[in-house]
Amino acid sequence: MARKQKFPHLLGSKWTAQQKTWGWRHFQVVNRRQEGQWVFAEMVASCDPKVRFWLNAQQLKDDLLWRSGWQPLQAMERDEEDQIALK
Template sequence: MIKKQRFPHLLGSKWTAKQTTWGWRHFQVINRKNQGQWVFAEMVASCDPQVRFWINAQQFKDRSLWQPGWQTLDEMDQRDEELDIF
């Protein structure tokens, strides 16, 4: 039986940080690494390819830290307001 891969669509995905991270908000996953039960993603800033760091992929599930895709601040604020309504 084939073992199911955790975070199968991680590589190449784009993310927007809710807080400025290393001076930027927009990042793309360029590499992944499995270490035991953990999956790590290597992030690169979309506007500065020299800004790179590794992050535990589990953090992408926390919408207060990361939003999927590249979004403007207005789009993120609008999404937060929609979530507050419910």
């Protein structure tokens, strides 16, 4: 029986960084690499294709670092305000 692939829909997925990363917030996964048990994603800034970096794909599951899809800045600010109000 074949093993289940980790992060099967990673390639082509779009992400929004919670903090500016290399000067940008919106990224797309253009490549994936598996090294043993670890899966890595090559991220490219949507507005500047020269900005590229690899990260452990597990980090994309951390809501404090990344949001799935390209989120508008206003929605992210509203989410932050909602979290503060809940405290």
